[in-house]
Amino acid sequence: NAGVTQTPKFQVLKTGQSMTLQCAQDMNHEYMSWYRQDPGMGLRLIHYSVGAGITDQGEVPNGYNVSRSTTEDFPLRLLSAAPSQTSVYFCASSLGQGISPQHFGDGTRLSIL
Amino acid sequence: AQSVTQPDIHITVSEGASLELRCNYSYGATPYLFWYVQSPGQGLQLLLKYFSGDTLVQGIKGFEAEFKRSQSSFNLRKPSVHWSDAAEYFCASLGNTDKLIFGTGTRLQVFP
16 A cells, blocks of 8 residues: 655756646545645645545645546646745645545655756 | 644754653634654654544654643653654644644754
8 A cells, every 4th residue: 555655756947847746645535635845834735635626725826736637646737937936745635624634645855946 | 813833943852851842723712633743754644633532642653742722732742752753743733724734843853
């Protein structure tokens, strides 16, 4: 049982480039979310999804797009990378929204030059 | 607005010493509260959670936390720290938005 798998683990981009961070889970979880982690700021919610075909914005959605075509996958897209998006990105999944414990991937460390 | 505060950015303890990591929340009603641990290069792992009932909750790896409504706190404790406990610890709460709000984290360093 792999849990939540994120790819790639590391990536360096130039300003203006686009990129998709992949997230897949094999636990049949309905709820998936993306966070970014920055020093001294904890984790902040970017986007989330309560099921296939449904997505919504979190606390810091600007500059990011998501889609949820299947239960398993929840990719995060940066359409035009900016240095302010340099961060560590975590994908998480849970059975449902709310009190269900979230399972986190190991993260993608992204640097924008 | 709902928030979670972890006052200590960095804590250093000796192996075998006791540990208490502080967490304060702001929310009108009783929130659901969580502690997560993040080892270097890893994602977050749930240590324990509080929803209702007994205010002292036990978690994995020998950790416990106590919910104190009068102090709006949910401090994490361990009687005897092991070197493998060195990590970053995050307190989080779930309020009426049904979304997790994380504190800024406390980095724990353990000296032999």
